[in-house]
Amino acid sequence: MTAVQPTALMSGRYQRAFTLAVIFLVVSWHLAGAGGQLLHNRADYSSFAFQGAMWLVMALAIAAGSVLALRGTPSWRSAWTVAVITLAASTAAAAASPANDMLAVNWAWGTAGWTGLLVLLRRRFGELACFLAAEAAATLSVQLWDGLHRTDLAGFLAVLAWSTGAQVAVAAGVRALDVAADQAAAAARSEHAARERAATAEIIQAAREARWLALQESAAPLVAELAAGTADPGDLQVRIRCAVQAARLRRLLAEGDEVPGSLVHELHASADVAERRGVAVEIETAGPLPQVPRLARRVITDAAIAILTDARSQARITLAAVAAGIAVSFVADTGAGVQLPAAAEGVTIQHQQDDGMFWAEARWNSR
């Protein structure tokens, strides 16, 4: 999820920039191009007020279209509402222009085309083509109504080629840029994934180093003593120290695998050494267990190692969900010599010795 978000964001950012460029183009055209033409030819219109009103209607349509385009791809209904309003306004403006000079004084055709482009830009290309064709047909109809001359037709074709050609070119350009932005985003995505893999590898490496350092402190001196002959493998205490270090080593290895149910996994690893000694260890869980933080897990597995190292033939470990935490218990046939870790990291430990059976419970409370 985190790998996808930045790139989706990035592709979206490019598309927004293209949309803003189109909005700038449309607004500039309406203010400078259409507005300038309207003011310049104001004396030629039968009603300048009506032309001005149509200009304002189209300005509002542009504002609405800009908001729609900035919110993403407009819906069919909203896109075509804006498109039809500008088409109607443009046709009305053309129809109200002087018949013999319509094309020369018509300011609205260009604006209508650009506004349609703005709202239909990211919808199917066919929709934009339909709109531009409808607009050309509407202008041609007004000309036919006015009585078409050959020169008028030539002018119509010239404006059509210039205006519609430019609009189609811009639409095609933006589409090409959208595709390029998607490709850039995909490239960034794979780069991001590669960076994440590298970061994960670094974390794993750091964890390995930490484990190695922990072993240096506890296991290395024991190995050195054995090698130097100062520790006697025949001595029960030395054998217990070896078993504890072996179990810790296994737990350290298990700590690296961040699997769901880490505590159960680490307890299994801690039990492994006792099982090799022939102690039957059963591990059972009851209820949905909460995630326990690593340092608290360490206190619990330390208790497990202490008890399992001392168990003679059998041990039972249970994990049960209790209010606001977890109760991990150990029952084993062991004597009173178990050295349990002190309470820490939100873990409290209780124990009870009954004849040959030892019971201990480590409770971690999330609060």
Add this chain to the structure above:
Amino acid sequence: MEQQVTVVIIEDHPVVTEGVTSWIRSDPGQRVRLVETARDLTGLHSARQPSADVIILDLELGGELVTTQIPELVGAGYRVVAFSGHSDPAIVIATLDNGAHAYVSKEEGRDHLVEAVLAAAADRPYVTRSQARAMLADQEPTRPLLSQQEQQALLLWFQGMSKASVGRRMSISENTVRQYISRARAKYAATGRTAASKDALLARAIEDGVLKPGEIVQYKSFASGGAD
């Protein structure tokens, strides 16, 4: 001389049937008598009279779970003790809900199966550690409301303590520990679908003083009041 409890073993693995038979034979008091073994339930369905007091039922026969057939067996007058390798709490709870008296996992068989059969024949609750586990893990909204003491006794029993040790831990007598655990089990008999075996278990619990009639009424009104 007390009468022997008669039992039928329904189990599709002959090795397991052999094992169960040997546990029954090695009971010092010879309190249970095996009258029949079968690999499926067809023979029992055709019989008009229950051929034994208790059925030891493997929950999986020929690769299929038979928990849903328990109500029919209970209706025919048998008490059912489920004996299964399936320790999934949901299956255990469904087994009890369908009217089985007790649930014994295959690992617990040697220590608990004969005792569970005897308890079932007397309509008394018998709670194995795996059954305690399922009751502790039960997340169903319809589960009975257990008191703190009952929960603590169930938890310590599940953890592996002897009932005497549980008593010492909770500063109560071993007998009171049994009472708490039995009461928790009896509360389960008062929930879910109705079954003759569950009614018998409840009636016996009231007779033995494990549960007061008022406690069931109180519980039922809680249940009908909706989730709260």
